[in-house]
Amino acid sequence: MISGSLQHRLFVVVLIAAVPVFIAHLATQIVSDINTARQRTDRVTEDVAAAAIPLLKTALVVGDLATAEETLDNIMHNGQFSRMALYGPNGRDVIAEGKAASTVATAAPPWFQSMMSIRFPARYFAIEAGSAKYGTLAIESSSGFLVADIWRRFLTASLLWLLTISAALFLLKRFLGKSLKPLEDMAAAAHCFGNGDMNCRATVSDVPELAETAMAFNSMAERLQDARVQLEQRIGDAMRELDSLITRIPAGVYKLKMLAGGGMRYDFVSPHWCDLLEIDAATVYADPEAPLSRIHPDDLGSYIHLSDLARRGRIPFIWEGRLRPGMRAAWLHIESVPNVLESGDILWDGIQYDISAIKENEAKLDRIAHYDALTGIPNRLLLTDRMQQAIAQAKRMGTTLAVCYLDLDGFKPINDTLGHQAGDALLIEIARRLRSAIRGGDTIARIGGDEFVLLLVGLEPTDEYKKALERILVQISEPVQIGSHSAAVSASIGITLYPTDNSDPDLLLRHADQAMYQAKQAGRNRLRFFADAIPE
Numbered sequence: 001m002i003s004g005s006l007q008h009r010l011f012v013v014v015l016i017a018a019v020p021v022f023i024a025h026l027a028t029q030i031v032s033d034i035n036t037a038r039q040r041t042d043r044v045t046e047d048v049a050a051a052a053i054p055l056l057k058t059a060l061v062v063g064d065l066a067t068a069e070e071t072l073d074n075i076m077h078n079g080q081f082s083r084m085a086l087y088g089p090n091g092r093d094v095i096a097e098g099k100a101a102s103t104v105a106t107a108a109p110p111w112f113q114s115m116m117s118i119r120f121p122a123r124y125f126a127i128e129a130g131s132a133k134y135g136t137l138a139i140e141s142s143s144g145f146l147v148a149d150i151w152r153r154f155l156t157a158s159l160l161w162l163l164t165i166s167a168a169l170f171l172l173k174r175f176l177g178k179s180l181k182p183l184e185d186m187a188a189a190a191h192c193f194g195n196g197d198m199n200c201r202a203t204v205s206d207v208p209e210l211a212e213t214a215m216a217f218n219s220m221a222e223r224l225q226d227a228r229v230q231l232e233q234r235i236g237d238a239m240r241e242l243d244s245l246i247t248r249i250p251a252g253v254y255k256l257k258m259l260a261g262g263g264m265r266y267d268f269v270s271p272h273w274c275d276l277l278e279i280d281a282a283t284v285y286a287d288p289e290a291p292l293s294r295i296h297p298d299d300l301g302s303y304i305h306l307s308d309l310a311r312r313g314r315i316p317f318i319w320e321g322r323l324r325p326g327m328r329a330a331w332l333h334i335e336s337v338p339n340v341l342e343s344g345d346i347l348w349d350g351i352q353y354d355i356s357a358i359k360e361n362e363a364k365l366d367r368i369a370h371y372d373a374l375t376g377i378p379n380r381l382l383l384t385d386r387m388q389q390a391i392a393q394a395k396r397m398g399t400t401l402a403v404c405y406l407d408l409d410g411f412k413p414i415n416d417t418l419g420h421q422a423g424d425a426l427l428i429e430i431a432r433r434l435r436s437a438i439r440g441g442d443t444i445a446r447i448g449g450d451e452f453v454l455l456l457v458g459l460e461p462t463d464e465y466k467k468a469l470e471r472i473l474v475q476i477s478e479p480v481q482i483g484s485h486s487a488a489v490s491a492s493i494g495i496t497l498y499p500t501d502n503s504d505p506d507l508l509l510r511h512a513d514q515a516m517y518q519a520k521q522a523g524r525n526r527l528r529f530f531a532d533a534i535p536e
Helices: 006-062 065-076 110-116 144-179 181-194 208-248 271-277 281-286 290-294 297-313 356-370 380-397 411-418 420-437 464-477 505-521
Strands: 081-087 094-097 123-129 132-141 252-258 264-269 317-322 331-340 346-354 400-409 443-448 451-459 480-482 485-487 490-498 527-529
Touching: 006 065, 006 081, 006 123, 006 132, 006 144, 065 081, 065 094, 110 144, 181 208, 252 271, 264 281, 271 281, 271 346, 281 290, 297 317, 297 331, 331 356, 356 380, 380 400, 380 443, 380 451, 380 490, 380 505, 400 464, 400 505, 411 420, 411 485, 420 443, 420 451, 420 464, 420 480, 420 485, 451 464, 464 490, 464 527, 490 505, 505 527
Parallel strands: 490 527
Antiparallel strands: 081 094, 081 132, 123 132, 252 264, 252 346, 317 331, 331 346, 400 451, 400 490, 443 451, 480 485
16 A cells, blocks of 8 residues: 555656556567577578688688688687587587687676576588588577677666656656645645634635535535534533533432542532532532541441442442431432543442431331331241241350240230220230340240240250249239229240250240140149250
8 A cells, every 4th residue: 555645656656657667668679689689690690601611611621620710710709609619520529619709898787697698599500512521510699799789778778768757757746736735735624624623624726626625625614613513502501401400300419530540539529419418519529538427437337348349340339328327318328330531540420319218118117017016026027037046046055045925814805895995005015014024135026916925045954934934924914004994914824945845936836835725724824834845
């Protein structure tokens, strides 16, 4: 591929086109000269042979070989022949041979002579007198004169071609210098336009084709300039709309840049972002670490850990956590996406918004799902989870877990005679008394109606839990004042012990339930152990 300016490429094209023509012309001329030289050499050889044979015949008839050899030397003296020899009658033995000239003067350099390497074949002429044959004359012409002549023609042709091409290139340069000026002006205008100067225009020349091109370029430039103005207006409108949207949406927007050389800085924080953290933008721009002081101390570690993971893995950052106590927003959700810049910096485009109401609703739903709506103590679902934890703890610590199934005696008559509200008030009071009677690590749950379950954890192999349960029986039996009425109930409690009763949570409850029914059958208001879990 030819590179460079158009003028340079045209010069190269002219040279590339001219050189093969010159070589072809020269080769044709050399071939023609060689053919002509062969024909001329044949004629000269025949003429020389016709003149020399009579002299040689006379010398051979009288046996004067010295005269014959002198005749050959005289003929070869001018260098026109490279070899002349006289063979005997048998045609094989050389009886006389001319001496070649010491040097044939040629103007051709050695490399040209080697390249030409022309050799003429030898010619043979019989020397006869009547029917007697005296010998054969062999003549081989020299190519030195021919090579010298071809070299002179080569130099002449090369000089003429060089002058011709130089003149053509000179005229071409003069012509192109004027004709290509509009193209150069147009290229300069395009370069200027490409560098951002939308006011650049091409000069319209007097060459019709170039004039049309320049006018088309100028028209395109004007349309692009108009389009750029319109685009800038649209971008401005879009940026204003974006600023307005960022101001209106209930989420804070930010751009955080982590520098390749270390450190970080905020490139942008929206007003609502600052409101959520109760901090002003100037403080954030001056101290990028300042927003961290708004995070709850207990949640700051998780924020830093997830931030480091996202930064090292260049993955999206998502965090939910609490803010410092006393701030308007209690919980915050933050998420951002990394964008690696050419400089190696990482730009995080992120948003954050208040999720305090969501967390409050989640807490309410969690309480509804896991706690009894009437008494506020754990329900059956949470009891199952607590039992699994208590069993794991007993295995780990080597202690005993007491699963106690409690059913109130005499609750139904009170509920039927005094009404459901009175029954609910009684259940609430019983739950309160049970809560106050157990330790902090124990669990009390209501699993339905007037049925409760106690989990007493970390018990040593003593009867301390029996004493605690007997106190519970006493507390439950104390009268409960409901409005103007005094009501009293008792409790039947069934007990099974883990790991003496090495069963799963569901089976432990059933065993404790069975023991509870045995307590009722035995007269109520008492304790009963499951048969396989009776302590020693």
